Amino acid sequence: MNADHETQLRLLDLQAADTALAQLAHRRRTLPELAAIAERVKTKARLHDAVVDARTRLQDIAGEQRRMENDVETVRNRAVRDEARLQAGGLPARELASLQHEIASLARRQSTLEDELLDVMERAEEAAADLRRASAEQDAVDAEIAELEAKRDAAFAEIDAAAGQRTPQRAAVTGQLPADLLALYERGRAQTGTGAAMLRQRSCEACHIELSGSELGTVRDAPPDAVLRCENCRAILVRTAESGL
Structure with a gap:
């Protein structure tokens, strides 16, 4: 030729x-922001799961806490009624002894329930703290992703502008060959x-x-x-x- x-x-x-x-x-494919974004997206997915887990745990504990509060209230109300009967007097000796025994049993039951309720409330505080921490980390990662995406888009615009200048230059040369x-x-x-x-x-x-x-x-x-x-x-x-x- x-x-x-x-x-x-x-x-x-x-x-x-x-x-x-x-x-x-090549630069467009290998921008460091692309790898960083992919890494942050994985982190975001992990944190999303952590947020969902913490929120679910908190909801479950809240349900448990409401049930226990109801149990405590029921026992307390029963004890108040029994105490009122006791104070009213006029009860046969056998019934009086039974009532006093029940009041004592209710007091022990209420104490046990309140201790268990305190433990549930502590677990609720821990779950709430986990939720706040995971949510804060998720927000931070979202901010990092937004910043990286802005840098990526700026780099893409710069690269595309440079390619846009080279492409017509190439076309002009090929037209002469x-x-x-x-x-x-x-x-x-x-x-x-x-x-x-x-x-x-x-x-x-x-x-x-x-x-x-x-x-x-x-x-x-x-x-x-x-x-x-x-x-x-x-x-x-x-x-x-x-x-x-």
């Missing part, structure tokens, strides 16, 4: 645009990421391997419009005054 020297030099402009676009795409030369370039770029490279000081700038004696002789003997390819990486070799031939 042949192409005049000026046309071959345009391949270097095309490769520069493609390299810049590839670097921008013969179809067969462009196709050869694209094949090489699809294989290794580099379609064309300058031959600088007898080395291919794509693979950085110096041409051997026979390869160098072939390049030296080739006419200026001959399209040459690196034997190692298959990039189109573009000769310039810096080729060292």
Whole structure:
């Protein structure tokens, strides 16, 4: 394949645009904010579960506390009624003894229930503290995610703006290249990421391997419009005054 020297030099402009676009795409895929956001999202999911668990535990304990408060109130009311009967007097001795025994039993039962209620209330305080802590951590992670997303979006905008400048530059160059030369370039770029490279000081700038004696002789003997390819990486070799031939 042949192409005049000026046309071959345009391949270097095309490769520069493609390299810049590839670097921008790589940067867009590997922004540190993306990994940080993914990590925070996992943390947020864990904290969400912790919030749900704490809230459920608190609700269960609250139900238990209401039941125990009702039990205490029932025992207390029964004791008040029995005490009123006792104070009223006029009861037979056997019934009086039974009533006094019941009042004593109710007092012990009330004391036991109040101790158990105190334990439930302490557990409720612990669950409430767990809920507040998990909710606060979740809010903090949400704020971190929002900040990281803002940085990510700003970086995306910068990258997309740079790509938006390079894309028309690339289109302008491809519009000036013969179809067969462009196709050869694209094949090489699809294989290794580099379609064309300058031959600088007898080395291919794509693979950085110096041409051997026979390869160098072939390049030296080739006419200026001959399209040459690196034997190692298959990039189109573009000769310039810096080729060292």
